[in-house]
Amino acid sequence: MITKKQEDIIAYLTKNQQRWVTANELADFCKCTTRTIRNQIAKINERNPQIISSSQGYRIKKDTENKRAFGNNDDRKAQLFVSLLKSTDAGVDLYELAEKMYVSESTLKNDIQVLRKEIKNKNLKITIKEERIHLEGTERDKRRYMISLLYEEGDYQEKLKFHIQDMIGEISLNDLEQTIHDVLAIHKIKINQYSMNNIVLHFAISIERIRQGNNLKVGNDFKLKENSIEYQLSKEITTILSKSYQIEFFSAEVKQLALLFIGLQNEYLANQKESSLTDFVELRFIETLKEVLMEVKETYLIDLQDDSFFNKLAIHLQSLYDRSQYEHFTRNSSLLDIKTAYPLTYDIAVYISMLLQEKLKIWFNEDEISFIALHIGAYLESKKESGPKLRVFVDINNYHDFEQMNIQNIRNRLGEDIEIINVNGHKFDIQENDVYLTSNREKATEIAGAVYVHPILTRKDLDKLQKRVVAKMKSNWRNQMFLLMDRFVIEDLYFNQFDPTNSTPESIRKKMFNKMLSEKYVGTNFFETVEKRELLSPTSFPSKIAVPHSVKQNAKKSAISIMTLQEPLxxxxxxxxxxxxxxxxxxxxxxxxxxxxxxxxxVSDPINVQQLATTESFSEFILKMKMLVEVDE
Known part of the structure; x- marks a missing residue:
């Protein structure tokens, strides 16, 4: 696997392929020594001879450019899309973007063609006007594609291990993880892989900091006592590492690492209550982080509202703040510019970092941002397989252990989408279950919706079951949406074909608020909070809908009031x-x-808004909404 530093060298030489680049210039760019440059170039050429050396410096062979410039093609595709997503109105200057991505204009144009083909069936379009690149399409389609790219980055666990190993150098990652695991096991503490990755990452940061000669300082008001289980865990682990690798962990470092073990005493509870979290993290950091993660959800449609993730990131933020006050930042040599590994995850980390810096009046560098990116990536990986499960009842003759073999085959095909229940002849109510699988023809005939299969499942049986499961999941989701629509879109709050003549947005908001108030959905202060939100950022969209709402969840009952207009406002x-x-x-x-x-x-699609806005009654509006839900599946 090519390392990050090797990718940086290749990218820089590719951008400057028309001239010789000295070792000193490369060393400045990569933030390392000229000796490291020579060693890395030798390793690159061992795998694929592509860099020429002379007394004048280094050059890359011209036929290398399209093979690897800014990361690989998928990395550049993701970076290109995010750049366009963030600059939709003004577009992006072609030459400036090529400079930013360390590629030539011709390579960038090739990448644009690749992305054009990729998004052709995603209702998106890329145009170039006067050397500015524009992304066209609805907000919904852009966000959907962005999220798909984010999960394509995937495999965070393996990438995380690779980067941590690169950071700790000759120290074995497996040995480091095993040391932590063994100490926890002695204290009968269980831990999931997400929490373990998080702890290993921070120990790697600590090792790197010590090697750089940066000794962490912690004030005298540090509240974690030395007789606490968390401190003892940290002390035991650091003692073992000190003896094995001749690394000295100072007291402040041991205390800081001890914070990683808060909440692990009971199984793997990272869900520390806020009252306990405030013993170690300043309240203002907790409140600020809550605000920031809400803004991330609104901007990227990525929900990071998870207790375990929040507490780990809050502790990391406190440590980051302490370092910004007392010490130089840890130079992250192996994770520098980690956006080449997860460009979209990194983009979210940059956004989080920007908000934290603004709200807390602090500054930290790109190396620190990359650690936040790894927090996000590891969390996304831990949640990737989560989702609603269907209950599949299996009622198959267990002759010669057929049933167990069949169940294993079903699990292999459907994975985590289902929960398999053995019927074993017990009575059950089919109405309470999702899918009933049986090898009994009589039962399959009698029970509506049953799936008949052979005693030993064939490929066609598994195909049939998979289709039924997918159809059932879609049906369950659609029915749930219909129920919620009937519950929250209120007929008594519906205004049909209102004439907006002589009306203003504020007067319309007031009219709709008064109706909500009279129907007892909101209190008198609701309108004030709606207007406050409108001042922060207008709630109208290009799809020709406005969605005013409060800055707080302060309604008495949740509801949506709909107003269709006779003419545009x-x-x-x-x-x-x-x-x-x-x-x-x-x-x-x-x-x-x-x-x-x-x-x-x-309603992010203007065609959908047009269809909804021209309905003549509430019943027609709801029917049209339900039709659009089915189309949107």
């Missing part, structure tokens, strides 16, 4: 044909947001 930057005033009750927030995400996806 100018609402800040856009004309709108429809308004959806949203009220969210904190107690109903989770269920409401499940539906609201689908609602926003639908």
């Amino acid at each position: 100018h609402w800040d930057n856009y004309s709108v044909n429809m308004i959806a005033l949203v009220a969210i009750s904190q107690g109903e927030a989770k269920e409401f947001n499940d539906f609201f995400e689908t609602f926003i996806e639908i």
Whole structure:
């Protein structure tokens, strides 16, 4: 596997392939010594001779350019898309982007062609006008493609291990992880892989910091006592590492590492309650991090609202703040510019870092941002397989252990999408279950919706079962959306074909608020919080809908009030044909947001808004919405 530093060398030489580049210049760019440059170039040429050396310096062979410039083609594709996503209106200057990606203009144009083909069936389009690149399409389609790219980066666990190993050099990653595991096992503490990766990462950071001669300082008000289980775990591990690798862990470093073990005493509870978390993390950091993660959800449609992730990142933020006050930042030599490994995850980390720096009035460098990216990547990996499961009841003759063999085959085919239940002749209510699988023809005939299979499952049986499971999952999701729509889109709050003559956006918001107030969905302070949100950023969209809402979840009951207009109304930057005033009750927030995400996806498309805005009654509006939900599956 090519290392990050080798990718940097190749990228820089590719960009400057028309001239000789000295070892000193490369060393400055890669932030390393000229000796490291010579060694890395030798390793590159061992795998694929592509760099020429002379007394004048180094040059890359011209036929190398399209093989590897800024990472690989997928990396550049992701970076290109994010650049266009963030600059939709103005577009991106072709030459400036080529400079940023360390590629020639011709390579960038080739990458644009590749991305054009990729998004052709995603309802997106790339155009170039006067040397500026533009991305065209609906917000929904752009975000959907961005999220698909994010998960394509995937394999975070393996990449994380590779980067940690690169960081700790000759120290074995497996030995480091095993040392931590063995100490935890002695204390009867269980841990999942996400938590282990997080702990190993921070020990690697600590090792790198010590090697650089940066000794961490912690004030006298450090609240973790030396007789605590967390401190003892850290002390035991660092003592073993000190003896094995001749590394001296100072007291402040041991205390800081001890924070990683908070909440692990009981199984793998990283869900530390906030009252306990404030013993180690300043309250202002906790509150700021909550705000930042909410903004990430709104901007990227990525939900990072998880107790385990939050507490680990909060502790990391406290440590980062302490380093910014007392010490130089840890230079992350192996993870520098980690966006080449996970460009979109890194983009989210940059956004988080920007918000933290603004809100907390601190500054930290790109090396520190890369650690936040790894927190996000490891968390996304831990959640990747999560999702709703269907209950599949298996009622198959167990002659010669056929049933167990069949169950294993089903698991191999359907993976984590289902929960398999053995019927074993017990009575059950088919209405309470999702899929009933049987090798009994009589039962298959009697029970509606049953799936008949052979005693030994064939490939066709598995295909049939998989189709039924997929169809059932879609049906369950669709029915859930219909129920939530009927619950939250309220007929008494519906305004049909309202005439906006002499009306303003504010007067319309007031009219819709008054109706919500009279129907007891909101209190008197709701309108003030809606107007506050509107001042922060207008809620009209290019798809010709406005979705005003409060800055708080302060409604008495969750609801959406719909108003369709006889003619367009100018609402800040856009004309709108429809308004959806949203009220969210904190107690109903989770269920409401499940539906609201689908609602926003639908109304992000101007064609959908046009169809909804021209309906003549509430019943027609709901019917059209349900039809669009089915199309959106």
